[in-house]
Amino acid sequence: MKQQTLGFIGAGNMASSLIAGLLADAYPPANIWASDVEGDKLRHLANHFGIQTTSDNRQVVEHAQILVLAVKPQMLKEVAGGIADSVQKHKPLIISLAAGVLEADIDQWLGGGIDIVRCMPNTPALVKTGATAMHGVASLSSEQRSRAEAVLRAVGLTVWVDSEELLDVVTALSGSGPAYFFLFMEAMEEAAVALGLNAETARLLTQQTALGSARLAMESEESPAELRRRVTSPGGTTEKAIGVFEASGLRNLISEAMTAARQRAGELAKQWGNV
Ligand SMILES: NC(=O)c1ccc[n+]([C@@H]2O[C@H](COP(=O)([O-])OP(=O)(O)OC[C@H]3O[C@@H](n4cnc5c(N)ncnc54)[C@H](OP(=O)(O)O)[C@@H]3O)[C@@H](O)[C@H]2O)c1
Structure with a gap:
């Protein structure tokens, strides 16, 4: 897993917490990329953690075998549209952290046929005691599930739910x-x-x-x-x-x-x- 290049689109609270957790677990900083619209956040991540940063989301997709979508839900459609052709070319495993955005919508925005894991983390992830529920599309292999789980486990407990609708219950329980x-x-x-x-x-x-x-x-x-x-x-x-x-x-x-x-x-x- 540590040989896989991980990319984060959106370098806010959740991405920073995950990156800090992964590095504490000895994930090589050279294998982590992050992009954001805010140069200050990228400079902080590069200086503090020594990871690779860019303001170009497509550059992250080009490097990432696992791509974490960590922008606010209302930004996701636009962000996905901007990287769809690159995602279709490189086919990374997608992990979406965006609360409430359906797998089918993300799949459509990214051009279809995408391996997606949708997650519902919570704010204690900021102090490595998060609780994250995960659901994946039917086509996911057990190896892809393990890879996605290893990312979220860096900030706390992970569980899988059997249906995507149950993520709404998780939102009402551990999310809120x-x-x-x-x-x-x-x-x-x-x-x-x-x-x-x-x-x-x-x-x-x-x-x-x-x-x-x-x-x-x-x-x-x-x-x-x-x-x-x-x-x-x-x-x-x-x-x-x-x-x-x-x-x-x-x-x-x-x-x-x-x-x-x-x-x-x-x-x-x-x-x-x-x-
Ligand atoms: N925080 C939590 O506890 C929590 C819990 C459950 C789920 N989530 C989910 O996790 C995701 C991230 O949440 P967060 O709290 O980390 O949000 P956040 O701190 O606002 O981070 C999102 C980052 O993405 C940047 N961004 C906006 N548009 C972009 C674009 N086009 N390309 C690249 N980057 C862009 C934002 O910049 P600007 O600030 O300039 O817009 C911001 O730095 C959300 O979808 C949220 O639903 C978070």
Whole structure:
């Protein structure tokens, strides 16, 4: 895999995180190319990481055996149109990070017959604890799947989903999920301050509690329900708080919120496909 030349079109947050993760895994910088419209981003990547950079997207395609499309979804049609002839000539494996853009649309924009893996990463990829769900077109070989997975694994966990529509569910879960946890953290901090704790202490305790709970859930064999039960003594403080959450319909609220997010992901896919 490290002998393969990787190309990134769009050198923003997600591409930079992936490049940093790959280099930390000893991927040779000489085998990574990136292009962007912003010279500053390219200069930073070249100086900081020693990778190959260019402002010409087609030059990246010429070098890449694996091509990562890392521009915003609304830019993808135009970008794909600009590289389609070069992609048809070189036939790299395409990895699209663009949220909500369908494989069929990307295939059409790139001229057809393309091997595409569509991914839904999330922002914790910026700190190498991302969660990425992947789906590939039917023609993909298991070797191509492994190659695509190795790229995304550089920034965290990867899973495959069986149908492309399930990426909308993933968007509602892990794609938007960090914001749900941030909202919860925000609300806990505010409540602690209202109850008298100073802001700095409230933030520190909230952050460490979130981190510790996530690690405990990941390292334990038990389900979250069982872990919760264990910290909920009958008649105690946690039971009182959980009772308030349950009585206010928190579970239904979460279900409604995620259903709304999934629906929006479907709407955006139609919108990006028609740009
Ligand atoms: N960040 C996340 O957590 C996350 C999560 C899930 C999915 N994604 C997906 O990952 C993709 C990248 O997201 P991001 O957060 O890395 O976005 P980003 O920081 O905006 O990076 C995209 C880069 O592409 C550049 N660009 C725009 N037009 C271009 C063109 N014609 N040719 C070459 N480069 C061009 C942009 O330059 P300008 O800034 O000048 O436009 C920008 O530097 C998106 O499709 C997003 O849906 C991101």
